[in-house]
Amino acid sequence: MAKPVAGSMAAVRRINTSLVLDALRAARGPMRVSALMDRTGLSRPTVEALTEALTAQGWLVESEGAPQPGRRSPGRPARTYEFNAHAGWVLGIDVGAHKVSVCRADLRGTPRAWARHPVSPSTPADERLDVARAAVDDVMADAGAGRIAGNGVDNGAVSGRVGAPDARPAPILAASLATPGVVGPPPHRVLLAPALPDWDEVDFALWARDFLPCPLHVENDANLAVIAEQAVGVARDRQDVVFLLLGQRLGAGIITGGHVLRGHNGAAGEIGYAPLPGSPHPPAGFGPLESSVNADAIVEMVTEEFARPGASTDSPLRRRFSAASDGEHVPAIATSAKEGDPVALRVLYRLCQRLAEGISPMLLVLNPDLVVLGGGISGVGDALRAPLRSALAGRLLFPPDLELSALGDRAVVLGAVHDALTRFEDTTLSVISA
Template sequence: MSEQPAGGDLSRLRQLNASAVLRELRGDQPLTLTELSKRTRLSRASTEDVARDLLGRGWLTEVAPASGSVGRPARRYRFNAGAGRLLGIDIGGHKALALVTDLDGEVLNQSRIEIPADAGRRERLAALDRCVARALAGTSGGQIWATGVATTGLVDGTGKVMLSDSLPEWTGVDLGAHVRRLVPGPVRVENDCKLAALAETWRGVARYAKDVVFLLAGVRTGAGLIIDGKLHRGFANWSGEIGALPAAGWQQAPEHLITWLQDTASAVDGFERVFVAARAGDQGALAAIEGYVRDLAVGASALVLTLDPQLVVIGGGFSRSADVMVEPLRRELDRWCLRTPEIRVSAFADEGVALGAVRLALDEVESTITTGLRP
């Protein structure tokens, strides 16, 4: 085994060896061939061979030898996160957000466009196009190795929106095909709650946990599930939809807040007002939030009792008011659950979903790295 023709298929063994080497090099520290060989348990010869191949493909880069070494310092290598770019898109009810990152998911550029909630399909897609174009400014299209798209609604395997409750006109849109016209490389589309859950285990507050329930608490209520360290999709990718069950309480939950907002009409609009009032001690606002949390907790308890997760992560717009929401939620979970898991609040502002889309793009790249198909 020595040089390998560019673009040639790696044998299964070489793929596995290459994966093992790349996995070790995804950490923060550059490694010498000796260290790599030890960690991967590959022979020195195989390690050298794989490293040479990966350097040729641009996936590894050599870094300056450690200073202070005695004798001829050993070459050190690290993963070349700059070799390509990933694009993550979040297209939702009231915004489009696009992130351009390196292969480590570090955000290099981003763009955000507000979209009126009552925008039609065409207007929403046009906003998505503008948002992607802005995010890609300064990045040559060919640099984008893969794209992930997060959308509200249920998505099929090809990237088509099968059903959107919150945006009925969005049902049926072929988002995969639409985005494939904008960027080169593979495009994968997934439900936004699922990708928010993925982002929490990748870069968020759930990094250490294998079983996680992500709860989207906002104008919409939703869930994404991580089971045994992996995003749980289900047989037809329709998992996490307990909100469709009236007995779960999620359909009526926001009504408590809406009623209070309507009863206390004000120039300041939006749900934020009820949380601000509650924080100032307004009894009506506190009662409204209690009602909301009571309903939210029924479906959340159903998820917890079903899965017994290590962790529940609260995300979505209302999670920014965790100070007035989490304690009541914990009390309600204590009421119904046999074992209340740890509850954490998402540390993302509202970029969690788009970051999950980046992770989806990265999954795509990592699977092609190990099958030797790209670049």
């Protein structure tokens, strides 16, 4: 009988370790060894050895289980084990044209700290990165509560073993950054970002190396938004989803067959650049479709409605528009549409006709089960959803369900969190050796 080689034994041990960790991460509470045996199919000695090693490393928390009702426990209660969600952190970073948002989450993806700093479209790239660094510092300022047995960090790479217990704060184990524009394949440089000056010249890996103890993954913001909706939003259990990120720009995050569609250059979903028949030449850096349906286009449509012969000179919408500053016009439309203002409703009808004409070819090709409306303009709510559903119905063979984002302006940063969590699972957890 041939002796098992060391490599095969290590592989089996890694698989068994993964089975135990997966079972405990999926559990709603602590589990006994017997329950872990049932869940994993492993023997008692194997489970006991793995839980002991993982507890010593800080990945599990051990406690005494409560006695079972109706049964006498002559000895001490059975030990239970729970995945230590505070063994480390994952970071989601959203760097946009108007704001930088950061979320620190535990290893189950539960947000634990938030930071949000304003910027402007004209903010230089280096200053925008400084703001992002400050936001990361903010969310990590009180992160010392989680502890692990050593941080296992070595020059940007997280090792499987975490070493002997000490009192250092739990480490950042994975981080993802969301950005507007086209993000190419590895090394994930921004290839095109007309909304942000000099953004395509940034070396994100070099920037992050100074303060993050793990690699930084960079991804398009709409792609991360659709990941968030599938993980914790209205797209749960959906396998074919299009997320429309509609604000001053227009982009689509696409999940088809359960996987994010990125395209050869990372430009899948850049629907804002689609031609729109009859639309004027777009401003520099904007696509024809997005310049016809964005916030500026809405303001222009409202202005045209006010200029119609016989238009009211003292409507609530006109008063709201007169008092609104930049960024407040869309909420004024939303409020007026909910009140039944005819001008607001006509503008939303025109908007939805344009949007449906622009996105229907993409939807015919992809045939999604669900379209999610996100971004600033989605704040209009049901007053936007109903006319868009009607406009799409006559252009598609199988109109998809249409829902508003459940996550609001946190969709992108939460998508970054869940992307980071996936990378933690694929890297750190996959190489833990108990």
